[in-house]
Amino acid sequence: MKTLRKRDIVIIGSGASGGAVMWSLAKNNYDVLCLEQGDWVDPATYATNSKDWQFLQKTKWSVSPNIRKLPVDYQINEENSEISVLMYNAVGGSTIHWTAHAPRFHPSDFRVKTLDGVADDWPITYFDLEKYYDLNDIMMGCSGINGDPANPPRTPRPMKPLPLGKDGELLAKAFDKLGWHWWPSDSYINSENYNNRSACNNCGPTALNCSRGARASTDITYIPQAQKLGAELRTNCTVNSVIIDDTGRAKGVNYFDLNGNKYFQPANAVILACNGIGTPRILLNSKPGGLANSSGLVGKNLMFHPYAGVQGVFPNLNNKAYMGPLANIIMSQEFYETNSKNEFKRGYSFQINRSNGPALTAINYTRWGENHHKDFDNRFGNILGLGIIGDDLPEKINCVEIDNKITDKFGIPSVKVNYRLSENSKKLLAHGVKSAKKLLKSAGATEIFETSHLKEAGWHLMGTTKMGNNSKSSVVNKYGQTHDIDNLFIVDGSVFVTAGAVNPTPTIQAFALWSSQYIINNRQDLKS
Amino acid sequence: MNHHIEEILNIILPPIENLPGAGDLGIAKEMFRMSNEHDRYSGVIKNSIELINKIYQPEITEKIKILESNEPKLFSLLLEIIYIAYYSNVDVQKRIKWRPGPLQPQGFSIQKWDEKVLNQIKKRKEFWKKI
Numbered sequence: 001m002k003t004l005r006k007r008d009i010v011i012i013g014s015g016a017s018g019g020a021v022m023w024s025l026a027k028n029n030y031d032v033l034c035l036e037q038g039d040w041v042d043p044a045t046y047a048t049n050s051k052d053w054q055f056l057q058k059t060k061w062s063v064s065p066n067i068r069k070l071p072v073d074y075q076i077n078e079e080n081s082e083i084s085v086l087m088y089n090a091v092g093g094s095t096i097h098w099t100a101h102a103p104r105f106h107p108s109d110f111r112v113k114t115l116d117g118v119a120d121d122w123p124i125t126y127f128d129l130e131k132y133y134d135l136n137d138i139m140m141g142c143s144g145i146n147g148d149p150a151n152p153p154r155t156p157r158p159m160k161p162l163p164l165g166k167d168g169e170l171l172a173k174a175f176d177k178l179g180w181h182w183w184p185s186d187s188y189i190n191s192e193n194y195n196n197r198s199a200c201n202n203c204g205p206t207a208l209n210c211s212r213g214a215r216a217s218t219d220i221t222y223i224p225q226a227q228k229l230g231a232e233l234r235t236n237c238t239v240n241s242v243i244i245d246d247t248g249r250a251k252g253v254n255y256f257d258l259n260g261n262k263y264f265q266p267a268n269a270v271i272l273a274c275n276g277i278g279t280p281r282i283l284l285n286s287k288p289g290g291l292a293n294s295s296g297l298v299g300k301n302l303m304f305h306p307y308a309g310v311q312g313v314f315p316n317l318n319n320k321a322y323m324g325p326l327a328n329i330i331m332s333q334e335f336y337e338t339n340s341k342n343e344f345k346r347g348y349s350f351q352i353n354r355s356n357g358p359a360l361t362a363i364n365y366t367r368w369g370e371n372h373h374k375d376f377d378n379r380f381g382n383i384l385g386l387g388i389i390g391d392d393l394p395e396k397i398n399c400v401e402i403d404n405k406i407t408d409k410f411g412i413p414s415v416k417v418n419y420r421l422s423e424n425s426k427k428l429l430a431h432g433v434k435s436a437k438k439l440l441k442s443a444g445a446t447e448i449f450e451t452s453h454l455k456e457a458g459w460h461l462m463g464t465t466k467m468g469n470n471s472k473s474s475v476v477n478k479y480g481q482t483h484d485i486d487n488l489f490i491v492d493g494s495v496f497v498t499a500g501a502v503n504p505t506p507t508i509q510a511f512a513l514w515s516s517q518y519i520i521n522n523r524q525d526l527k528s
Numbered sequence: 529m530n531h532h533i534e535e536i537l538n539i540i541l542p543p544i545e546n547l548p549g550a551g552d553l554g555i556a557k558e559m560f561r562m563s564n565e566h567d568r569y570s571g572v573i574k575n576s577i578e579l580i581n582k583i584y585q586p587e588i589t590e591k592i593k594i595l596e597s598n599e600p601k602l603f604s605l606l607l608e609i610i611y612i613a614y615y616s617n618v619d620v621q622k623r624i625k626w627r628p629g630p631l632q633p634q635g636f637s638i639q640k641w642d643e644k645v646l647n648q649i650k651k652r653k654e655f656w657k658k659i
Contacts, residue, residue, distance in 0.1 A: 048631040059566035108657040165638040176648045201635025323636035358615035373544040
């Protein structure tokens with residue numbers, strides 16, 4: 001094994017949080033190295049540039065690593081999980097492959113124990129993160145507008161909202177008619193040219209990837225800026241363990257390069273930014289019983305967002321509702337908070353989804369045989385859906401554990417995911433489905449389809465190295481520093497105490513910037 | 529009697545307007561190309577045809593229904609690759625008024641943002657929970 005030059009900070013993972021912390025620390029003169037298991041993805045190779053994009057969407061560009069099976073992906077045992085894990089492994093991480101929703105958690109999300117008697121309060125508040133949310137909106141490029149009555153006032157977004165389109169306006173009017181909250185979605189998609197990136201041209205399947213750079217991902221936002229500041233990004237480096245010295249402090253990481261050569265990368269501190277699956281995988285693989293695991297909570301409390309979908313058919317959309325970003329139209333938070341009249345705690349958001357392209361429409365909404373063409377012609381480009389994204393409360397039985405039967409190409413054990421929907425989640429989703437149907441009927445839908453629980457919904461990976469003040473009941477403190485090892489930090493969604501009922505990426509990135517600021521203010525000792 | 533993929537495709541996606549059924553349209557070739565490019569679909573076509581041909585039933589439509597009922601995962605993958613190949617066909621795309629080729633760089637044009645749409649919701653008082 002070759003030992004490399006010692007660095008101040010080594011960051012594992014270059015996704016949403018890794019990119020942000022890499023930039024922040026480089027800006028403050030730390031000698032930063034980021035190790036990424038994947039490679040750069042050339043935007044010219046993105047599926048949206050190919051006439052085969054519908055095929056690629058289901059195969060090489062699938063959101064699931066278990067389907068995609070690229071050499072860089074590791075397979076995940078999901079036999080015991082009611083939700084499938086979705087992620088992408090490359091420079092930019094899963095921001096290569098996301099819808100770029102940019103909502104914030106509510107202040108109440110940080111205080112669920114106090115307010116609702118469930119789970120735990122976070123050791124930080126919304127207002128601790130506020131200025132980092134603002135900074136992140138500038139770095140990623142947020143389109144949106146102030147005045148949302150469901151959220152605290154905030155600084156203006158750098159860009160105006162994405163247009164709602166005829167389809168968005170149709171549903172906006174229906175929300176108005178019922179007196180339910182709605183607001184244009186905050187999105188990390190350019191509504192105008194921004195920071196040398198083009199405005200969105202409404203091609204549709206945002207999550208598939210964006211070859212014009214209109215949709216933010218850290219490979220085109222934070223990381224190039226970090227590199228200009230002197231940070232190094234090393235690709236095709238698969239970390240298998242964090243190494244501890246005789247005093248119990250982290251002294252670096254071991255990794256494999258593309259050809260299977262082994263390296264030891266020494267550093268004054270290690271930051272894990274590998275998401276709610278990858279981070280516990282490294283900790284649990286680092287030593288028997290897991291590293292930084294005196295609480296026994298590494299890998300426990302896995303949270304996704306339980307997700308249901310209800311779709312309506314609107315023939316008056318004239319088969320055009322596939323034009324525009326797939327999901328970044330309207331967010332409704334009418335049912336976000338706990339309501340004592342409901343049989344569940346916490347709540348959910350509605351997100352509006354546009355129509356898919358022709359093949360996905362056929363796959364999801366038509367019968368084969370003599371009825372096929374009638375189904376297709378009535379529904380293609382005429383479908384609008386409400387996604388119900390539910391809060392998820394932590395449970396220890398929902399967890400990630402090492403699965404020695406599945407290994408990656410280097411022989412590193414993969415993980416088994418154990419996850420079941422709680423009764424609370426089931427009741428919450430049922431309420432969401434009922435409400436969504438009411439809204440779609442009110443909007444004039446001629447047909448309605450529902451998926452009461454979507455299995456392929458594990459975009460948001462949270463909770464597996466919980467944050468807290470007490471080392472017996474949490475893995476990291478409020479700055480992401482592990483209780484057990486003072487120079488080992490975690491900055492991804494693993495640290496979340498609860499899940500909120502919105503897409504978590506802005507909160508993940510705001511937390512990464514907050515954690516980074518702690519290091520800058522208090523850990524000059526990590527500089528060589 | 530052994531059925532060919534074209535015959536099965538013509539049942540699953542029959543003729544419409546001036547287009548022949550999917551089998552006569554020639555999408556099988558495209559399906560085989562795709563199934564060779566990614567293991568999500570490898571073996572799906574061959575296995576489906578073999579199973580259909582083993583079903584003792586005179587009507588091909590009934591045979592397909594039996595496959596759908598007995599092998600739902602396999603059948604759903606078969607339908608996926610059929611639909612992907614069919615709706616990637618330029619003649620089919622012309623019928624449904626879908627622009628052929630990649631999504632980029634052209635994209636689509638939609639009506640511009642108009643703040644008037646917020647008039648009603650703006651009147652609502654803040655209701656986020658203050659703590």
